[in-house]
Amino acid sequence: MSSAKQNLSSQKISKKQDYSSYKIAIIVAEWNSEITNALSSGAISRLIDEGVKSENIIVKSVPGAFELTLASQFMAQKLDIDAVIAIGCVIKGDTPHFEYICQGVTMGITEVNLKFNKPVIFGVLTTNNEQQALDRAGGKHGNKGDEAAVTALKMLSF
Ligand code: DLZ
16 A cells, blocks of 8 residues: 555645545444554544544444445445545455455445545555554554545545
């Protein structure tokens, strides 16, 4: 999702814009909740830091990353929602399940973006192990939830 050069966590959005009227939904998968809660907190902090009102941030949870697509669609179709951030963490196991979930959610989120012409941000970690996920959920590689929030705001400014 990022390299050191493209790590958005440390970036402030350069053009100061008024985001106070935007309403943003965050969908959080419960699988690997230690990670996804950290990503969600990172996203919420960044949105508030950039001027989004806390009452305009709607947080919903789903069982796993596979369910992010439908939940994102439910939220994206609401007229008052401007952007959706889908947060999950899929960690590779011993079976091919990882590939199926990753493929499903990646394709699904892409489709929801295009179907509703709204930013639906892919804040899903897909890692080989738990340490890689921790490194990206407030660890040495930043917080990808924070980056997902930056991406949502940049796309709203597009
Ligand atoms: C089943 C499953 C597995 C094995 N691993 C993960 C994971 O690492 N991360 C995640 O978010 N969800 C996982 N799931 C659950 C699926 O996303 C989904 O909730 C179930 O397959 C039911 O549709």
